[in-house]
Amino acid sequence: MFASEVLVAQNIGFAILATIMVIGALRVVTTSNVVHAALWLVVVLAGAAAQYILLAAEFVAITQVLVYIGAVMVLFLFGTMLTRARIGAESDLNNKNWFFGIPVALALFVAMAIALDSGFGSQKMPADAAVATTQEISDQIFGPYLLPFWALSFVLLAAVVGAIVLARRD
Amino acid sequence: MFVNQFLILAAVLFCIGVYGVIARKNAVLVLMSIELILNSVNINLLAFSMRNGSLDGHTFALYIIAIAAAEVGVGLAMVLLMYRNRRSIDLDELSEMKG
Secondary structure, three states, rough: OOOHHHHHHHHHHHHHHHHHHHHHHHHHHHHOOOHHHHHHHHHHHHHHHHHHHOOOHHHHHHHHHHHHHHHHHHHHHHHHHHHOOOOOOOOOOOOOOOOHHHHHHHHHHHHHHHHHHHHHOOOOOOOOHHHHHHOHHHHHHHHOOOOHHHHHHHHHHHHHHHHHHHHOOO | OOOOHHHHHHHHHHHHHHHHHHEEHHHHHHHHHHHHHHHHHHHHHHHHHHHOOOOOHHHHHHHHHHHHHHHHHHHHHHHHHHHHOOOOHHHHHHHOOOO
């Protein structure tokens, strides 16, 4: 009885979040103002963080807030600021052939929806899923996934050095 | 909760991101669409992680977040360089390598 009520509440939360995220994502790709697109992207990323909490992944959700909403969005706003004299609505943000994107995206979605429906039909999430603790995740990262972690460290180092080399004035 | 509700949401976000990459001309907006695509993949990974009761998906999601941060850093540095050289960040003007 109580478990089913919790599941109903989770479903309502999921529906609200999913609606907000889809509207935000559509605004990101249709708005005519780069700064508004960045702010709508914040809405989508925050909704994704909330979905991660719904999926019992609190550490990933907090990392999403810190890295994406904190750092990546500041980078985007700086990029907008440094490459644009004015901040406001613009008319030429789309390609001439932008409408080809609509059939491509729709066809892709239909293909994926059919595949997902036939693959996972009415499978349910386990009702007793435990929240992943930070300790378990660190045991994963510094245990079996240590080598990818090292590789990732080098990727980040290369990205930092590369970004400085590219953006520096000679 | 169904498994499919998360997967369909991720598919919708992925398709919106693909539309953005195809339709947008502004380089910063293309990078934002790529962020949408990477986020939809993260939702998929965490959904499968919960379904299978394993933590591998969490690890991969964290790695994807780190890769995305590095990608945005380098991407915006390239956009800045492009703006400095051409006074424009429209991707369809970059046609020097066209045969």
